[in-house]
Amino acid sequence: MGERIELLVKLAELGAIGRKKEVTLRELASLLNTSPQSVLRLIREMEMEGLISRETSGRKTRVGLTEKGLRVLEDLYERLERALYCGxxxxxxxxxxxxxxxxxxxxxxxxxxxxxxxxxxxxxxxxxxxxxxxxxxxxxxxxxxxxxxxxxxxxxxxxxxxxxxxxxxxxxxxxxxxxxxxxxxxxxxxxxxxxxxxxxxxxxxxxxxxxxxx
Structure with a gap:
């Protein structure tokens, strides 16, 4: 689950909330410190799981967080908040x-x-x-x-x-x-x-x- 969370966070930081953000596999691979092939595999898996949605056009890929993907990040945020900001x-x-x-x-x-x-x-x-x-x-x-x-x-x-x-x-x-x-x-x-x-x-x-x- 770690690499999925990392990609969801990176996409959120890129502004892929409520819209699809245009990025290349190479750009995502650089952000995640991995290979474009690994990023493509991860994107396909997360799309199948309903965490992200995507469109492709040539070398460009437009990726956005789904409601399910956002809920995953919200749940993580709430857990971290309870664990870290506990007085x-x-x-x-x-x-x-x-x-x-x-x-x-x-x-x-x-x-x-x-x-x-x-x-x-x-x-x-x-x-x-x-x-x-x-x-x-x-x-x-x-x-x-x-x-x-x-x-x-x-x-x-x-x-x-x-x-x-x-x-x-x-x-x-x-x-x-x-x-x-x-x-x-x-x-x-x-x-x-x-x-x-x-x-x-x-x-x-x-x-x-x-x-x-x-």
Whole structure:
């Protein structure tokens, strides 16, 4: 099935969805790193299976994905999405901006109320290596909204908190409404000093798993 999937993907990338795309066997062979004879055999088999449709004119072949072929790719996409984007983040520890302790102290009472733990006055910053951003991993996780407040005439905005487990420690990824961090950085709070509890330093690789989903 591997070579069939590969050809379906290549045809989709070429735009052969909802229409037939004109290509030569040599072009397809180059894309698949195989011989034109093997591509012709594969196309004939997939046409018989109803995965693609084709027309030929001289050396040119017009090929398009059928509804069945599209369903195969959709099923594959859904399986990959479930397997890869399951609330798992792989990253490495990085230094923060030095403001984490200030804001954790400000929101401490609300963190205790809404998240149920007394936070260590500081955050652990993790650069996301997989998936592309924290939001790709947390797309199916419902955040807990920690409401903002006004103090001394200054407004502190809402914070979204995503409960997670960092290795064996439960905590939360926090995303302030006016975050200065790019989506590649996960800012984590926990009831303990994560660097000390997990023996972490800058560059340490770490695994984060979201708790719960929709």
């Amino acid at each position: 798992l983040i792989l990253g490495e520890v990085v230094s923060g901006l030095g403001e984490g302790s200030y804001y954790v102290r400000l929101y401490r009472d609300r963190i205790r109320e809404y998240l149920g733990f007394d936070p260590f006055p500081g955050t652990l910053n993790v650069r996301v290596l997989f998936p592309k951003t924290i939001f790709d991993a947390l797309v199916d996780v419902r955040p807990i909204l920690i409401p903002g407040f006004v103090r001394d005439g200054r407004t502190f905005g809402d914070v979204k908190a995503y409960p997670v487990k960092i290795e064996d420690v439960e905590g939360a990824i926090v995303v302030p409404s006016r975050s200065v961090h790019p989506p590649k950085i996960a800012e984590i709070i926990a009831p303990v000093n994560l660097r000390e509890a997990l023996n972490l330093k800058d560059g340490s690789k770490i695994r984060i798993k979201a708790l719960g989903g929709r």
